Amino acid sequence: MAEKITMASDGRLTVPDEPIIPFIRGDGTGVDIWPAAQLVMDAAAKKHGVSIAWKEVLAGQAAFDETGDWLPDETVTAFDEHLIGIKGPLTTPVGGGIRSLNVALRQLLDLYVCLRPVRWFTGVPSPVKHPEKVDMVIFRENTEDIYAGLEVEEGTPEAARMLELLAEFGGKWAEIRKDSGIGIKPVSETGSKRLIRAAIQYTVDKKRKSVTMVHKGNIQKFTEGAFRNWGYELTREEFADVAVGWDDCDGKPGDRILVKDAIADITLQQVLTRPEDFDVIATTNLNGDYLSDALAAQVGGIGIAPGGNINYVTGHGIFEATHGTAPKYAGQDKVNPGSLLLSGVLMFEHLGWQGAADDIVRALEATIAERIVTYDFARLMDGATEVKCSEFAAAIVERL
Numbered sequence: 001m002a003e004k005i006t007m008a009s010d011g012r013l014t015v016p017d018e019p020i021i022p023f024i025r026g027d028g029t030g031v032d033i034w035p036a037a038q039l040v041m042d043a044a045a046k047k048h049g050v051s052i053a054w055k056e057v058l059a060g061q062a063a064f065d066e067t068g069d070w071l072p073d074e075t076v077t078a079f080d081e082h083l084i085g086i087k088g089p090l091t092t093p094v095g096g097g098i099r100s101l102n103v104a105l106r107q108l109l110d111l112y113v114c115l116r117p118v119r120w121f122t123g124v125p126s127p128v129k130h131p132e133k134v135d136m137v138i139f140r141e142n143t144e145d146i147y148a149g150l151e152v153e154e155g156t157p158e159a160a161r162m163l164e165l166l167a168e169f170g171g172k173w174a175e176i177r178k179d180s181g182i183g184i185k186p187v188s189e190t191g192s193k194r195l196i197r198a199a200i201q202y203t204v205d206k207k208r209k210s211v212t213m214v215h216k217g218n219i220q221k222f223t224e225g226a227f228r229n230w231g232y233e234l235t236r237e238e239f240a241d242v243a244v245g246w247d248d249c250d251g252k253p254g255d256r257i258l259v260k261d262a263i264a265d266i267t268l269q270q271v272l273t274r275p276e277d278f279d280v281i282a283t284t285n286l287n288g289d290y291l292s293d294a295l296a297a298q299v300g301g302i303g304i305a306p307g308g309n310i311n312y313v314t315g316h317g318i319f320e321a322t323h324g325t326a327p328k329y330a331g332q333d334k335v336n337p338g339s340l341l342l343s344g345v346l347m348f349e350h351l352g353w354q355g356a357a358d359d360i361v362r363a364l365e366a367t368i369a370e371r372i373v374t375y376d377f378a379r380l381m382d383g384a385t386e387v388k389c390s391e392f393a394a395a396i397v398e399r400l
Helices: 030-047 061-067 073-082 101-108 157-167 171-175 189-205 224-238 264-273 285-298 338-351 354-369 389-398
Strands: 020-024 053-056 084-087 113-119 135-141 210-215 243-245 257-263 280-283 306-310 317-321
Touching: 020 030, 020 073, 030 338, 030 354, 030 389, 073 084, 073 101, 084 338, 101 317, 113 285, 135 189, 135 285, 157 171, 189 210, 189 224, 189 243, 189 257, 189 280, 210 224, 210 264, 210 285, 224 243, 224 257, 257 264, 264 285, 280 285, 306 338, 317 338, 338 354, 354 389
Parallel strands: 020 053, 020 084, 084 317, 135 280, 210 257, 210 280, 243 257
Antiparallel strands: 113 135, 113 306, 306 317
C-alpha cells in the first residue's frame, strides 16, 4: 500500500516499501527524459522488492499553461508533505516574477545543500587526459550568498536610498558610483556551519578522506573568509574525534578526515591539474555553481551530471536534472536522460535504497561501455551505436 515517507524521532527517514513520491515531468525535453528515467528507476526498485507510487505535480510552463501560476501552492505543499521529490528541467519565466523556479523551491523548503557528485563513467568521452581521476562530491550552500537575490536596480528609489545609507559609513562606502545597482551577499554562521556539518558527516558516512572548503576569503574576508573560519571551528567543536583541520595537524590527519581549504580561483585550476587532491568540497553558492559545471565538463558534460537539493535536518530533498529544458529537442526522443536518472540514484541513496542505486550505476556504465549511447556521446565516440533516449533507457534496464 502506498504511504508517505516520514521523519523518525532519531532524525532518519522512515521509508515504506511503496513510498509516494511527487515528480515534475519538466518542460522542454522533460517529456522525453522523464519516462526514460522512470522506466529505469521502476525496474531497479522492483528488482529489490520495492516500488514507487509516483504523484505528478506541476511547475514551469506546463503549470502556467494549466493554472496561470508558474509554481502552484499545491506543488510546494506536495513536496513539503511527502518530504522527497524529483523533477525534470523547468522553464524560468522571462521578465518579472520568480527569478528561478529551481531557486524558489530551494528557498521555500530551505533545501540548504545542493549536492553534486561528479565522477567519470568508463567510456564517456572527455576533453581531459585522465577523467578517471575526477571523483568529487560538491556541497554547495543553497540559500545565501548572491543567490539570496537581495538586489536593488540602478536608478530606482530603492537604490538611491541604499546608497544614502551606505554613504553614512564614510570612506569607501561613500565612494560607490551613483549609477550602480547594489547587491547584498549574506553569509551567516548558521548557514555556513550547517552546510559544512553536512559535508563532514557525509564524508564520515561514505568513508571518504577529506573535505575542502572552497572560498574567496583572501578578498571577501568577512563573508567567505568567515565561512572558512567557521568550518575549522565546527571541525574542532563537533568532529574532533573523526576529523581534523589542516592547521591543527600540519596536513597529517592520521586516521581522521582532513579538513582543509582552498581559494576559489586556484581551485578552478587545480580541479583540472590535480583532481586527485579533491574529495568532498564544501563551498558557498556562487563558487559551487562555477565548480559544478566546470567539473561536469571533465566527465561528459552537464547532460550526465546529477543534482540533489537537501535539508538534512528535516529530511526534505528534491532531486533534479541539472541542465536546461533544450526546447528545440523536445519530443524528439533524442537527448541523454543521464542527469535525471543519476539524480534518481541520489534519491534512492537518500531513501536508503543503496542496492537499487548501485544497480542503476552499474547498468548505466555497462551500457556506455558497450558504446550504446545517445547522440551527444555517439558523435564523440568511435564505433558507437546511437540510440534514442527511450532506447538508451531500455538498454540500461536490460543490464540491471
